[in-house]
Amino acid sequence: MTVTVTDVAARAGVSRSAVSRTFTKGGTVSPEMRARVEAAAAELGYRPNPLAAALKTGRSGLVALVIDDAANPVTLAAQAALSAALEAQGRRAVLVNLAGETDPARAAARLGAYHADGALLVAAQLPAEVVEALRGAGRPVVQCFPHVVEAAAADVAGIDNVRAGRLAARKMLARGYGRPAFVGGPRTWAPMQERLAGFRSVTRSRDLELQVQWTEDVSVEAGQRAAEKILSRGGADGYFCADDRLALGVLLALEEAGISVPDEAGVVGLGDIEMAGWPQFRLTTLRMPLEEVTQAAASRLVALIEAPGGDPELAAFPCQFVERGTLRAPQA
Template sequence: MAVTLKEVAELAGVSRSAVSRTFTPGASVSAKTREKVEKAAAELGYSPSLIARSLATNRTKLIGLVANNFQNPAFLDVFDLFTSALQERGLRPLLVNLSEETSPQQSLNLLRQYSVDGVIVASSTLPPSFAAAFQEAGIPVVHTFGKHQGDTPVHVVGIDNVQCGAMAARCLAERLYRTTALLGGPETATSTQDRAKGFLTEAEKLGLRVVKVCYAETYSYEAGRQAMHAVLADDAVEAVFCGDDLIAIGAIDAARAAGRQVPEDIGILGFNDIAMAGWDAYALTTIRQPIRDIIMSSVELVVAMVEAPASGPEIRLFPCSVIERGSLRGAP
């Protein structure tokens, strides 16, 4: 049977409340009492009940992590960083896999059942209204990788996708490519729309011809490989900006299967800088999104909201950078 708080108190010769305070972060307890309690707890093999503590404090220390892109290897890094950052702060993640679900109600009901203290929506494909639904329900929420806009009702942490799209256009222009294509992620995703907007606008300024605009159905290898066929139908295309590294890797294999060498016959530029991008088989030049900075900032914000709700939403955007490898011809 589990050792009880009462048994620890009796062995230590202190009150039950003294035992409770000893295992409550920030609670006042003398060094002498703490030593007695910890010694008794060690002898009995006692561990404080998190469930009991949550009932007493009205805090579960659960943070909902809502995502819908589990098939992408990039999310493995995201999940690892999120869980580590939460656990370092004594918090625990409650994972919600949306799959094809786009309505927040089911997720909201689940998170309410577990009485989460806060929510992080980690997705660039969900609309801003999704995260706003949690805010309206009174749950502190941060939209990570979300679309930033002036009237957003929630905290947003991520990047400026319009500027990143423009960065991609400049990257290709600097390498003297003149006829290009855009192979984006899902067309309905706000991140895809913003990257496309930035790329197309900057390309026009630079005199860069964009002769093909295609979209992959999902952020996946197979979707990228399939969508690349439409790009390869135009022999004039010299380089392709892909909205995601998995899409870009699929595009590279599609080009090779069609007898086109990368980068000799066609250049490929990716986005995200996942681990596979650095594999020798692909050596993908890509635009790195500062995932760690974004995640740490998201956790910092949601914890701050739980401890002391902020007066208004905050937008935190981090700069991206081009990671040079071998899927584009060298800059002059």
């Protein structure tokens, strides 16, 4: 049986409005009455209804976690980390899956139905116009690991993609690989372009020709097809893959072609998903600073909920190089 405000009021010997004020942030109630109400609520197992509170105060305490790719390991990890970060700040997360959504007005309406105080977007495949509609729906929005970065118009928390590309190139070239290739996509995603720009800045400074192979999506199969295309053109000896799933596909293609990794070809990924550490892959990769990014995103959103306005902020964190088994040892 559901415990109601009326039940708590009767047990504590107070009015319904006193119970409501006790569980409303900023509500005026004496310390003695608060103690009586909280004791009665604990005894009965009462939990405030955030949606009911939203109708009264305009604040629900809920934050929408908007995703569009539940199969993405980074999305799943970010979802868990963001939920924990919000919980630590007195907020509760509600999942909103907009996979396949292309209509801006419908997307904004779906988000509005949850009465959330704000939204965290962990959605790499939503069209730019849908993202813009969510940002203009009358509640604070922070993008986490976005694929469209417009720092002048949006609050964003993610990784320093250019720096990540440079780090991958420097580590690869230090191991003696001199015929580099970049595998990434989709081509329209800003972070992919930034990772390429960072990687290319280093290879260009060494006067090295760089092969670039774009993919239509981010998957193991897409990485495998990309590597096969590069191999059909003569191949490369160093592959920087802008996502670990692409890197796993490249490894499979190289194995099928009889190319020894890391002796004949090296591979570096980005993300450090769980599969990257499996014994059959042992992928050398760049680890995303998930904890730092999600903490920054959650803190920024809560700040915007409490005090709307101000200039948008961009928080970009460096990746960490994770040595496993797909690059040779550094040259002396």
